[in-house]
Amino acid sequence: xxxxxxxxxxxxxxxxxxxxxxxxxxxxxxxxxxxxxxxxxxxxxxxxxxxxxxxxxxxxxxxxxxxxxxxxxxxxxxxxxxxxxxxxxxxxxxxxxxxxxxxxxxxxxxxxxxxxxxxxxxxxxxxxxxxxxxxxxxxxxxxxxxxxxxxxxxxxxxxxxxxxxxxxxxxxxxxxxxxxx
Amino acid sequence: xxxxxxxxxxxxxxxxxxxxxxxxxxxxxxxxxxxxxxxxxxxxxxxxxxxxxxxxxxxxxxxxxxxxxxxxxxxxxxxxxxxxxxxxxxxxxxxxxxxxxxxxxxxxxxxxxxxx
Numbered sequence: 001x002x003x004x005x006x007x008x009x010x011x012x013x014x015x016x017x018x019x020x021x022x023x024x025x026x027x028x029x030x031x032x033x034x035x036x037x038x039x040x041x042x043x044x045x046x047x048x049x050x051x052x053x054x055x056x057x058x059x060x061x062x063x064x065x066x067x068x069x070x071x072x073x074x075x076x077x078x079x080x081x082x083x084x085x086x087x088x089x090x091x092x093x094x095x096x097x098x099x100x101x102x103x104x105x106x107x108x109x110x111x112x113x114x115x116x117x118x119x120x121x122x123x124x125x126x127x128x129x130x131x132x133x134x135x136x137x138x139x140x141x142x143x144x145x146x147x148x149x150x151x152x153x154x155x156x157x158x159x160x161x162x163x164x165x166x167x168x169x170x171x172x173x174x175x176x177x178x179x180x181x
Numbered sequence: 182x183x184x185x186x187x188x189x190x191x192x193x194x195x196x197x198x199x200x201x202x203x204x205x206x207x208x209x210x211x212x213x214x215x216x217x218x219x220x221x222x223x224x225x226x227x228x229x230x231x232x233x234x235x236x237x238x239x240x241x242x243x244x245x246x247x248x249x250x251x252x253x254x255x256x257x258x259x260x261x262x263x264x265x266x267x268x269x270x271x272x273x274x275x276x277x278x279x280x281x282x283x284x285x286x287x288x289x290x291x292x293x294x295x296x297x
Contacts, residue, residue: 012206019204019235037266044237048205147274148238154273 002066002077003029010054010063015047018065022076029069030176038155039076039174045148046078046170053082053168073157075173084161084168183207185232186214194290195223200232203240211240215247215258224256227289236267241274248279257281257296259289 004025008014022043023036031039043065050063061081068075080087149170153159156172163169184207185200195218203211218226226247230236248258259281262268271277283289 012204015205016202040235041237041270044204044235048237048239051205147241151238151270151273 002068004067006065007062010051018047019044025067026074029074031074042152042155045152049148050080053087057082073173077171079164079169081167084163087168194225197228202235204237205239208239208243212243219250224251224254226258230262
């Protein structure tokens, strides 16, 4: 059972609430202070992604955030109601990201794991390095979904995407301080 | 903390002061301001992010969108940011290669003037 669970309607305004709750629970769970900013950002990215997917595909359905402290790791699982194959069809636009390949260390491993869930072998966010600096040519105002996931993979100790009962779940975790209770 | 936006002209460059959190909820307001400034023919922009407490990929998308708009008019969009936690997001996404990032508004303006 999750230590704390938050369910919210898919509105951008509630993403901040989810971030605040996640950060508070992480702090209480003994996640190092220096990592709290990363928890805050990663959870925000996962929730933003879920909100955008719900607004596009199922605006009436809630998004669930489960925060679990298992004694060794602090884990956050954001579960949406949009099936992975639908959600990851949206990711193709990641090629347009002007910064080129995101520098998150584990990004490629994480996406390799994620790919089967979407039934699509393309690694999202893995834009060619030749695109770097091509911001003026890239017709994006809203960034591609894959970038948010790349950010999470660069921040969390562990990150995975998997099909949930009716949608997709994005799980991320951080090690706790060893001396915390 | 919500998002506060202000802007003023200095030496022919429009400086945008951003304070608070730029996320999926607040980013549309920054996007509207940047679009409005460009529509009013301000093509040299400096976005001061020294008082930004939170920035996510939605906010990055808005900044990239602003950059794209000013570049279409041979303009520029530079950033002022010294906060490590904000800079980290630009590094993770590779955007340090795309934006000029400076330590102060004066430095950003001086760098822009020197390039002309």
